[in-house]
Amino acid sequence: MSGMSRRRFVSGMSAVAAGAAVMPVLTAGRARALDRALATTAARAVRIDGTTLEQVATPVGDGAYKRLTPGPGWPLAVRAELAGAASGRDDRRTGLASFVQFTDLHLTDTESPVRFEYLARFIDSAHRPQEALTVRGASSLVERVNQIRQGPYTGLPFSFVMATGDNTDNHERIELDWYLTVMSGGRITPNSGDLARYEGVQNSGSAQYWNPESSLQDAYKAKGLPQIGGFLSGSIRPFDAPGLTVPWYTTVGNHDDSIEGSLPDLGLLGDLYTGSRKLEGCDDATAAQLADALLHDPGEAVLLLGKLITGGGAVRTVTPDERRHPFTPTEFAQAHLSPACTGAGPVGHGFTPDSVGSGHLYYTFDLADGVLGISLDTTNRAGFADGSLGTAQLNWLESVLEAHSGHWYDSNGSVVRGGSDSRLVVVFSHHTSGTMGNLLPDPYHPFEARHSGGELVTLLQRFPNVVAWVNGHTHTNQIIPHGHSVAERAFWEINTASHVDYPHHARIIEIADNQDGTLSLFTTLIESAAPYRTDFGDTSDPGLAALYRELAYNDPYATPGTRIGTATDHNTELLLARPAS
Template identity: 55%
Template sequence: MAGTEPASAINRRRFLLASAAAVAAGAPGTAGALLPRQRAHPSVRDASRMPARTTRRPAPYGTTTLETTARLGGAPHTGTYRRLVPGPGWPLVVRGELAPPRAGREDRRTALACFVQFTDLHLADVQNPLRTEFLRSHAATAWRAQEALTVAGAVALVEQVNALGGGPHTHLPPAFVMTTGDNVDNNSAIELEWFLTLMSGGRITPNTGDPTAYEGVQNSGLPLYWHPGDSALRDLDKRRGLPLIPGFLDAVTRPVSSPGLRIPWYSTVGNHDDLPGGCLSPALGDFAVGSRKLLSVPAADTAAYARALGSGDDPKSEVLKAILSRHTASARTVTADERRRLCTPHDYLAAHLDPAHAGAGPVGHGYTEDHLDGERMYYSFRIAENVIGISIDTTYRSGHYEGSLGTGQLRWLERTLAAHSSRSYDADGRLVRNMSADDARILVFSHHHSPSMTRRPDAARTDEPRHDGAEVIALLGRFPNVVAWINGHSHVNRITPHAHATPARSFWEVNTASHVDYPHHARLFELADNGDGTVSLFTTLIESAAPHRTAPGFDDLSAVGLASLYRELAYNAPGLATGARAGVQEGWAGGAGDRNTELVGITA
């Protein structure tokens, strides 16, 4: 049932990715309580019985994609640009590849945990001189028309989570939010401040450089980029039908207030949090805080840089450094801004530990003062009674968008899994008993998904071998109480069963799409014990609180209006508003079995 990521999506993601001590438990008296007999949600149906008629009715727990989803409207508004409309929700699909879904489990079910995953927010300072928008001349999808709206869109997502009541299947309220990386886009101090303020609450001004003027690509006069306020320029995107919106650039740089999450939140690091552009060398930091922004380069230079990104064999970003230096004279003069400085791992950890950003807690959001020693960005935490979360750091620090684990962290992960597993299997498949361990169901969080993890050496940590996704899968499969590995990075909804000849050693990998690209999803998780030797992990996609419909004349430039426009522009990205993917059936949104699901597994 899992969807298949199309080759075009893989190529697009490569360009976009390579460019540019506290407890969060459920409400007292709810987690672990035996639920009363539950009626299946109106949209529940088994995958084996598709298609089937779905009945919908208002739900008491807040809107999710079980009720309604954003859909592209009928005829194009202008050119290929299509407006968004509210559409029917997506049904729940029961997936039983790892364990049979036994009849009557709803009557026996015990709720264990409920939480939300954010991933790939990519809060972006679009005026940063180190951004490489010029790659768009090589591939139209290498720059996003919606990038200036990331803060407004993320605020609407926080508002949606705050409005959620009990989960649709367990009725537990979400106990926390886990971000699985790429919280920011360019590894800059100002973007990190925006992210921490977004999550914990406060005022954000998504503007850098000159406080009175926008200095990015969207008023550069180059037809390569959408100029929403220029009625005379027939740019590439207006030719596709993107609208003229006077006042857009003033609106997107105005202050916006985030209410902050009302529940605790935890943080996992991604490649864009660790490296400028998610793949560039930290040695380029002088360009980020400088006063020259390169907007276009000759085709030969763009092609050379694209080849370097594709090969991943330029960890010091020598190719880009040479291009930036060679074309300094033709670059746009912008206002230098020290707030764009690159963040070291120490900076990233220290900012999370700042009490000013504690919000609903916990202070550090998973990290503690001990993590500053050695700049370790991995930890474990208690999700609920007998449920443990483990957040791992899969990033390279030398300049690459792929992921991996170092030997030291892999061994730490093994010890942490063993500490919560009374039964495990050694590398040769022999059963090992550890009576001193406290048994718990385990959920693992990372930024990278298994296909994007390689054994590429990390030039920043040359003394340590790296380990790929297959090795992580093999390690997790040794511990029968691992329920799922939850991640992002791909910007695609995809759920993969990792089956084993010993069924208890099987687990699910849940990969969730981005909130910067179509289809703008976060994911709500609910974990329940079915009382029959199986557990169910429910996954429900959620959108932001912004209305699906934008103003008819594109004249609503309020924070809410901008958040709606953010989603609509993403749905109209090159190649998405036309063709097979326009029906929002496959591709990045995933197939039906990658969206709203009940994932059944054997309990340890």
């Protein structure tokens, strides 16, 4: 079956070489090499259906606007930087765990007054032409997971899905409600304010934005984006989200924690969130000043925003909505405990009544038999997009690792014997090792020190049973080996691209014991269940989900060529020394 799928999608395709975003036509020689690689991949897999091992969205056409079509899959890349790849391991392998990572869904209330769409030319994430479709796109990703059901290499059913942060875009209660419903299932109206109409920048009549339902020749249409009748009315239409059929967990990200993921939420802008004044534009000089402040001086950004709202910019009146009010960490945890969003479970999705009482959004869970999952909170409520860990959480993490390690290494490199509850460990966070340099004091814990990604790497390398650190935030596919002179102290960092910017990937991760002193971590990217081909006249739910992917590829301010990663960041086998018992 896998071989048939491979041939079906490779035959007659003239599209991409694995690892590139804008993909050249394959020469006969390269096509044969890719065909051989895919054949080998299919032979090693239990199944490849529904994954990027089978097929990948591929841009085609000569115009400014590229259409997407199904192209050849991406073969498996074996990475042996941390341990050797012994022959015969496929026949000896025992599956230990199989799960899925979602990340950076950014479910977006596009009509919210507290947004910065007018800064898109300075900060690409401020506005995306596809963002009115984030909720439908995420639900289509859920559909894909429900279809695949099992790991392609171990054949193990998925035990859970972990969403590693930025589940909401602007930490609004309505965005959180959409996220919980997408994951657990139910009726969703992806609209706020006046539920009968759209009140965002995409019908503003400003040539600065893509006005999809208008013939206005705006800046986006100049880049090739089409006019699509019924796009906005379709985007706010209620639909039924199927919800995941497997348990799911949540890790918190900076967009779940602060204003647009950048400004500290000190309760100063609550009235603006729920009010009727939406800033849709300002002069270029002020926009550049505000964009710089968002990146470098959150306090100055808040002051500039206040001045613009009170008379310095183009303000539109929108329908107020109390559901846009920002949520606190306590409310974030409490919402997950609602019986209405339990879905496939577990109750609380990692959060407990203790999480509500303490506001601590970090926890442990049983990932699989003999494998422990640890979800961290790497956000810093002082503002800025990047993160860090507070001392209390770092100490908690160290104590958890000690409790579940058969042995570890102290700071001098000496072996310390642990207890009997030794398990493999997978760590989850939103931020990566390279994006945890925000050491500003947390305003809610001003006397607590903050700790960087480098410090976290050093801590994790003391514990041989840590096999992977899985994260998001960068919107980029990248897999980093963290080697060590002592082989068993090495681990893999697996960073996955977002589901709001192209390439819209989620990632299957499987852990297997090769029975030769090594482990294999298989990573397989998946796209949503949306059709690859779009029809500008189709605003059905599948049609809109397909447009979500294609518009993301054609966002004139985005950089899909860097975010997609290389062949060694896509479908991989990551070798690792198995820790001694």
